[in-house]
Amino acid sequence: MKELFPKEHVIGFIGSLILTLAALTVLIDGIPKGVAMTILGATALAQAVVQLVLFMHIGETEDKKSLYTSVIYAVVVGLITIFGSLLAMVWGY
Template sequence: MKELFPMKQVNGFIFSMLLTVIALSVYFLDMSYSVALTILLVTAFIQAGVQLVLFMHAGESEDKTSIYTTTFYALSIALFTVFGSLLAMIWGYMF
């Protein structure tokens, strides 16, 4: 019976709820902007990783290196797009 109970998913759910409580505490506690933004970014990326690995079963297939490589590539493109836009529009640098 123990092998039928999804313990990894239950632990992932509890960890996701803990990360949500930490992120929600930013709203209720009086923190500076930079500290609050740092906490929110860190908890968001950790929670995205938990969701990807535990609930979307990214590491359970035989093609997991391809899945992780594609995810890393997509994250890189997204970050380059966001920071390139910030660089050009807000910070005033032109190429």
């Protein structure tokens, strides 16, 4: 029965909840914007790692090159989208 219980998934779920609560600390008044953005960035990065490793099983394949290439491609597309949106909507270019 022990091998049927998804211990890693439960730990990942609890970790995700803790990271979400840590991200919610930026709602506290008096935290400077720079500190708040640092907290949000760190918790978002940690949350992405937890999701990739525990729920998407990123380390459980033989073909690691194509897997990591896909992840890097997704990160690049996401960053282009984010900074392109900032460039157009916030910075006025």
